[in-house]
Amino acid sequence: MRNLLTIHTALIPVLLACAAIAPRPAQAEAATDPAPTSPEARFRAISSSEWTWRLEQDGHAPGDTPETPQKFLPDVSPAAQAARLTRWQEVRRQIAAISPDSLPAGSRVDYAVYTGQIDALIADQTCRAYEMPANSDTAFWTGIEGDTDFHPKNEAEYRSYLTRLSQVGRYFHDQTDNMRAGLAHGLTPPRVTLQGRDASIAAYLGKPPAETAFYAPFLDMPATIPAATQAALRKEALATIRETVIPAYQTLLTFFRNEYFPHTRTTLSAETLPDGKACYQAAIREYTTTDLTPDQIHKTGLEEIAKIRAEMQQTMKASGFTGDMPAFLAWLRKAPQFYAKTPDELLKDAAWIAKQVDGRIGRYIGHLPRQRFGIVPVPANIAPFYTAARGGAGVYLVNTWDLPARPLYALRALTLHESAPGHAFQLPLAAENKDQPDFRRYSYLSAYGEGWALYCERLGDEMGLYETPYDRFGMLSYQAWRAARLVVDTGIHHMGWTRDQAIRYLLDNTALSRHEVETEVDRYISWPGQALSYYLGEMAIRQARAKAEAALGPAFNIRAFHDVVLQTGSVPLPELTTRVDQFIHDGGKGPYPDEE
Template sequence: MEAILGIAVEQSLTRSSASLRTRFALATALALLGTPLLPAAAQTATAAAPSSADARLKALYDAEYQWRLKEQERGPGRGNGGDRLPRVDAKSQAARLAYWDNVLKQLDAIPFDQLSHAEQINAQVFRTMIENQSNEVRWKLYEIPFNTDTFFWTLAPYAGTRFSSEEQYRNYIDRIRDIPRYFDEQTVNMKAGLARGFSNPKMTLVGRDETIVPYTAAGDANALYAPFVKMPDSIPAETQAQLRADALAAINSAAVPAYTKLLKFIREDYMVRARPTIGASDMPNGRAFYASQIREYTTTDLTAKQIHEIGLKEVARIKADMEATMKASGFKGTLPEFFTFMRTDPQFYAKTPKELLAAASYTVMKANGRLNETIGKLPRYRHGIVAVPADIAPIYTSGRGGLDNCLFNTYRLDQRPLYTLPALAVHECTPGHSFQAALAREGEARPDFRKDLYFSGYGEGWGLYTEWLGQQMGIYETPYEEFGRQTYEMWRAVRLVIDTGMHEYGWSRDKALAYFKDHVALSDLEITNEVDRYISWPGQALAYKLGEITIRNLRKEAEAELGQKFDQRGFHDTILGLGAVPLPVLESEVRAWIAAEKAKPAKAADAG
């Protein structure tokens, strides 16, 4: 998702800097869309595109992409925001939905069997994307424009971000001036949601209001002022001085009053009137809503019941693996006692933030050293290792991988066990999300609309798969680190049970917390943050394990079919080369690769 006032903190902590990363990354981006639709003539021109199926499809998705850039008030590329924030009012949302419904009608009219293979992939990806975006608006998710760790108001550019030109700075200042209008529209939407019982659950809102406070400070203490602290030398000194003065004026006259007003609303109205229930099924037409979220995040037709059963089976399997690893460590006792030992023994916790970041960096460098034998096509782009910004760290996840940086949470070090850090590092950094983002940026050419795209089942499935892959790469050096990997795998399996348990079967928060603690050796802080995340983000957490199961099953299939011909580098290149796709597309393309490899003469396959 593109930054709104630059490269926003939320966006910078997502999976890659130019993509819609998770349901609320997607929902927020969609909520941030909002300018008039393309003129009717432009839509007619799209419908009258050249007669070949490929050309008609290309004209359609190119036109939609350009329209979407205008809706988002941005240009292509990172940080290219315009001079205003997007419109998020209900009228703009309805117009957007009408546009996308029209796009789907035009897509239906293009004969799929007349498309080239590459365009068939594009068509399937495009359809899934448009259906997801339409459903986000159809369900009025813009009435819940934030969740437990992603907020529409965290508009400050990510730490270290600088604009490169006077124009970018002036556009940024204009966007600051537009904050009051933007917040007013968000507030109207949230009030509409509250009126119909469509809101975040009250119990997940504790402390989230504190993330607004840094923006209520006047002057250069305000988080919005960060890009002006150090400006490019290419901008003349007198121009820099004027830009700083204009920024301070905009912050003091527009931003500070708007944030103060928003903070009052969130504390005195939203947090008071938010729904007391936690399950998505408790909201209007809740079970159908939850089913739609399952389909969006998993890109499958699995039901909540099917997913719950898959989760229970995975929990039982992984528990047996954990017990075997516990015995290999030499620990004498029960698994719950081992959990307590792992959670409380000082040897498993860093003493300083630098120690934790250094340990993460060591894992990333180990992974880098094994890439040549793991993946065939490697990107040139490299990421850094940095701490999660202090203002959101208390309620943020343990780590996230982005294109520029892979972030690790150093808040409450006594709650950040080192034995899970290797699995976290390969998932979030290399060869996980940061690596994946770099490869997507430099990889095979694909339409512009696919460069800004993310499917959780694909992306998070790959991230979790890389944790398993870490075994083959020699990442886990002790039984404790292997247990940490199993802990993370169990964590994702437990999600299948808890998410469906709360949103489909009426589990209480306490029941979800207890189930989590009984099966996963994470800290209490991490467990609480995770359960609250699942409560406020129905369906998103299901994508990880289901995506990983899909990839691992495909690998088993490839190994069985190809035998000595199997080369994991080709397998991984096929997956990563596709970019973000729905899981059914991933399955069909990997099976096509298997068939092609199987048809090669043995010598040709060995040489490759």
């Protein structure tokens, strides 16, 4: 499940639900577009108009940015889905008529990014992804109450929030209609990946309206709102939650348990779905920004696992352990010194690691983001099915559920990836780069974003952040985990692997806990292609860096290189390689004046 802006998909379950007004007819919108003559002006007019429309599809008012709280919940009806496909196909036809060679050099990158976005949106609509609006850890019914730091700032934002709550019944009705259509077409997530996920719906039920998560923003309202207005807003909120929201969740729970879950498919492979081979290849193209085949990716994964395994073996010996690798993995999974005793201990360790990064990062990155981030636990209603952590602009979510599944030896790599200098740096830097069009500032390409975050785990080795052999082994285990995804994702969706095969492969090649392995495998089963982006993206960045180091020699500046990668923003991997080639051609000069 992804929203239309292709923002950081990892945070969708805890972000405010994406929202939209009913889409305007594509033809009517196109008729009002200006008709500039130069290729550059035509491209800007087309992309700007579509981006504004796309924001409205996600629930924003004209003039809003994706950072502005949404005003509406989406129209996800079949008519709206058809209108979106029509609009994006027309946009694709219009931009195809513009030759990239006719654009200035900088605009060619914008063109490549934008074309990839439109192609991915068309593929999602054509493959009817909207008929599967829930997977093993992401669902449309979570996050409507806002993210972990959601708090309206004024009366207008409270009224927008109330509007969204009032639309929950209509929104859930449309989503379940789409799910029924998916059942009829054979388009559902595999049943095994939805086992127990009804608990994330039931978690919203069984409480009085005033004790639900939906009412939390009304418990402490800003003093700038008059007392009488506060009272009226609270009264409306309680009535809306009682009369609309809770009944919608109850109806959804009944539908999920009685009608949907029992009839979901028992197969795993994406290629067994209608148009499955084409849709899986489209997913590979979207998430890796390459045209690699499943067989090529599978082979790469096997080769990289072998390389990482050798490093793991050396690090195990450095720890003083005298047994073999299976014994070492078994010991790591149960040795009590590697596990926090309380949620607060895990959160505080994560915070300490993040502050250690703060003390060293200036030697590795020249231009740092202005936005800070907080560290908070994953919400309880999704924590049992959620990954170990996720991060982004302003937040580092740490899963404190089932502490024996959260090894401390992996926490340093996890923190580097999800917070500083990974997602909590890359995403704000993109948004703060006002030299780029909004469709680049606020959009996310997984190969680039996840590739950067995984690269940051390796960078921690250079930064001296892995203080013990166990910390370093945790990093290598995470590298193996991402390389293993190349094998497992293609194994499941292309080669017919079973769930048990995938679980065993990860248990044999990483130090992940069994709970995390099972959660991750279910994610790969229900989200084809996404898992491929991490390691392929990291490989591209590491290869580009090696090329720059070899070409520039003593002139290579690590801060300038990282600034180039981050300033370029979320781009297809071939475009990132081209930008690093320009960096080499410029003699290692970065985009900012203070890199030295």
